[in-house]
Amino acid sequence: MAFNDSHTVRPHNEQAVSGARANKVLRNTYALLAMTLLFSAVTAGAAIALGIQQMNIFVFFIGAYGLMFLVHKTANSAMGLLATFAFTGFMGFTLGPIISAYLTLPNGGALIMNALAMTGLTFIGLSAVALMTKKDFSFLGNFLLAGAIVLVLAMVAGLIFQIPALSLMVSAGFVLFASAAILYQTSEIVHRAGETNYILATISLYVSIYNLFISLLSILGIMSND
Known part of the structure; x- marks a missing residue:
């Protein structure tokens, strides 16, 4: 009888502990995500204020993937937080030239605000x-x-052939990809110990939101003939 009691209580306790752990990771992830998004907005504003008009593609890839690698290497230490803000700050800075280009359009401000609103509503x-x-x-x-x-293959083809319809398809594909990534990452935190490190979870969601915003902004620009 005692064996049966302990056998039934243990899974319940393990489930409770797992649920509490998932809730803690979620709270920490959303808190850090909010701070990184705010920091990205500040660095994007700094890039606009400095008049940065173009970001070298090689600088972008070296900075983005180099800092991403640093985040993964330091995710289990206090340095992980600094690496996270360095990465998201850099990514925000790269948005500066893009936003500046849209702001030169007659309805650029509206396009940016619409893309932001759609990104936020989609994520929520x-x-x-x-x-x-x-x-x-x-x-x-x-x-x-x-x-x-x-x-990746579609992006390479788009850079080579410069076909507007292909660019629209790539942007739409990134919207679907980022949306699926948000669902997957959140599910991993909730249902299993697939992601117990809130720094890595934050970076994953941040990249999805970044891609979602850029893709929606591109789609809105193409559809408005801008």
């Missing part, structure tokens, strides 16, 4: 779906892997 909606339905979106992992390969 997808997060709510993952948190409230408790559905396991781990099946999206294979889709994300395949989607990343397809999008």
